[in-house]
Amino acid sequence: MSDPKFNFTQASLTALAAPERRTYYGDTTQRHLFVSVHPSGEKTFYVVRKVGGKPVRVMLGRFDPGTPGNREIPADTDPLDLVGNAASLNIRMARALASAVNVQLDRGINPATERKRNRQAKEAEPTLRQAFERYYRDHLIPHGKRTAEELRGDFARYLGIVPTRPPGGMGPTPKKPECAVDWERRKLSSIQPEEVRRWMVGLKDGIGPRTANKAFALLRAIYRKAGEWRLYVGDDPCEGIPKFPERERSRFLQGHELPAFFEALGRCESDNFRHYILLSLATGARKGNVLAMRWADLDFTAGLWTIPGEKSKSGDPMVIPLTSIAREVLAARRGNGGEWVFPSRAACGHITDFQKPWDDLLKAAGLEDVRLHDLRRSLGSWTAMQGASLAIVGRALGHRSSDATHVYARLHTDPVLDAMERGLSAMLAHGGVTEAGNVVSLKPSQQPPTRTKRQE
Structure with missing residues (x-):
């Protein structure tokens, strides 16, 4: 490329003046790492190279002269997770991101494209309510499950929102226990195992182990069917969580x-x-x-x-x-x-x-x-x-x-x-x-x- 190149330092990038039009400068230390300087003075790191004969540009993040030069990407963080998401970068961090991106591009994988695909998948990911409705419509009803309506009530009572009026406008309005949750608008990937454990303990202590196990079985079935139907490809928060032991009930009217x-x-x-x-x-x-x-x-x-x-x-x-x-x-x-x-x-x-x-x-x-x-x-x-x-x-x-x-x-x-x-x-x-x-x-x-x- 004809763009000027030099060894990036905190001082050299800070000194770059705002040009009349966007200008790219290359780093002589990290291959394919560039900084784009905007007429407004904003400076942004990119990986710019060709892949398969086609030009590719992957934004890494904004250069921040105030970020200490010795700051590094945390050891427990995947650099690719920060590509395009980092609010501010120093040169050390930008070079680490550029190295990770180059590895992916060498394999024919464009992190920017993957990020866009993941974002689209995230947007298309169903909420818990949407996953339950699919479970109800395509599993419970076609298989003639006798508990279909009961499970609909259980979902509203323990995992969602109870209606303000009873079904059909007749009978008592269902009540939602204080130990229940409202997760029906949440995306499936947002519900974490620790939340599921706390929810189960709350139901067990507030109502009883049998109710907690029954509600948990419903949540687990929703996730399993969503995975089976490829509606959701993430982790199942119910995986590895055991049910509570139950005692056989012998209560009858004396x-x-x-x-x-x-x-x-x-x-x-x-x-x-x-x-x-x-x-x-x-x-x-x-x-x-x-x-x-x-x-x-x-x-x-x-x-x-x-x-x-x-x-x-x-x-x-x-x-x-x-x-x-x-x-x-x-x-x-x-x-x-x-x-x-x-x-x-x-x-x-x-x-x-x-x-x-x-x-x-x-x-x-x-x-x-x-x-x-x-x-x-x-x-x-x-x-x-x-x-x-x-x-x-x-x-x-x-x-x-x-x-x-x-x-x-x-x-x-x-x-x-x-x-x-x-x-x-x-x-x-x-x-x-x-x-x-x-x-x-x-x-x-x-x-x-x-x-x-x-x-x-």
């Missing part, structure tokens, strides 16, 4: 708790909620299955409710006998029209959550540490306490294991129904409700008899 429970249930204003609680107790089905119950799946002649395989936890169709209470509740709800037993204006067509009225019910009944899933365990426990075999109880609750499947397959629904009826009758008796019809027709103005003697 005999002395049932009078207050049914009394508080009788004061509930919502027929939907009261019917949901009764159906949960009367069928022992999981929350999502009860809320997604369809009229088409009910056979009133045979007295059976069939949960389709795509909606059951095992993946196989599950047949549940309809107890007398279940029949009465369903009879009271018939005629509401539509496909669902618990219809709503939500996108899925049915009510998806009753957490707020459940919390209110527990407060009114003076009960603690009782979850909606414990209603299922309550039926199983009370059925077992009336003498039903474990095989019968397992069949009633739809449990499966490799050892017991062949036993369950031979069981007829009649003994299962009989055992469920005995378990329900025992619960009603301990709750002070002697007739099934009294439970279904409970209104806020009616209450079951209050028991004066504690019953275990």
Whole structure:
């Protein structure tokens, strides 16, 4: 090149006067290192050379005469990360950057082009919300995952923003725990492993290990699918983080708790909620299955409710006998029209959550540490306490294991129904409700008899 060259020093570059037009000066010490002097007086370091017969110019950073001449690039910093990003450089730093750039150019790699490509990839990188929506649309829904709507709620509750109104405008507004986070607008690469660990610990301490593990499993699934679909090629912040150990939960409604429970249930204003609680107790089905119950799946002649395989936890169709209470509740709800037993204006067509009225019910009944899933365990426990075999109880609750499947397959629904009826009758008796019809027709103005003697 015809550009003048000399040995760059702090003094020589500082002394360069502002030209009438941009001028380049070459360094005789570091190959292909140039400084561009602008008419404004600003001086910028470049690597200027030919690669494959074509001219290439890579900006390194601005010359700052105030930067100490002995300052070097930190040992733990990749010089290429500073190319074009360094706010100020001295000559020593500029030569180190130029050397690193030349190595890349010798290999046919243009750091400037790579930086532009990385910047474009960064801009195209999805946020956590966008990655979840893709996971929901292209994995959960096509594979018929029965927990799709539940996972959408979990994402909003533990990782995103809860809606200001409930789905479809009906039911209670979901609440976001204080120990949860709002990461839905963050790029996937911005979430760090240490943040994930702190978030998990917060959920464990604030709610419990099972909830923390469940939320973590969702976050990990989002990252894995994003990587599988090449939406994201960075590091997975969930990698190497273990789940918390969980203790098997055995909580169910005790005999002395049932009078207050049914009394508080009788004061509930919502027929939907009261019917949901009764159906949960009367069928022992999981929350999502009860809320997604369809009229088409009910056979009133045979007295059976069939949960389709795509909606059951095992993946196989599950047949549940309809107890007398279940029949009465369903009879009271018939005629509401539509496909669902618990219809709503939500996108899925049915009510998806009753957490707020459940919390209110527990407060009114003076009960603690009782979850909606414990209603299922309550039926199983009370059925077992009336003498039903474990095989019968397992069949009633739809449990499966490799050892017991062949036993369950031979069981007829009649003994299962009989055992469920005995378990329900025992619960009603301990709750002070002697007739099934009294439970279904409970209104806020009616209450079951209050028991004066504690019953275990």
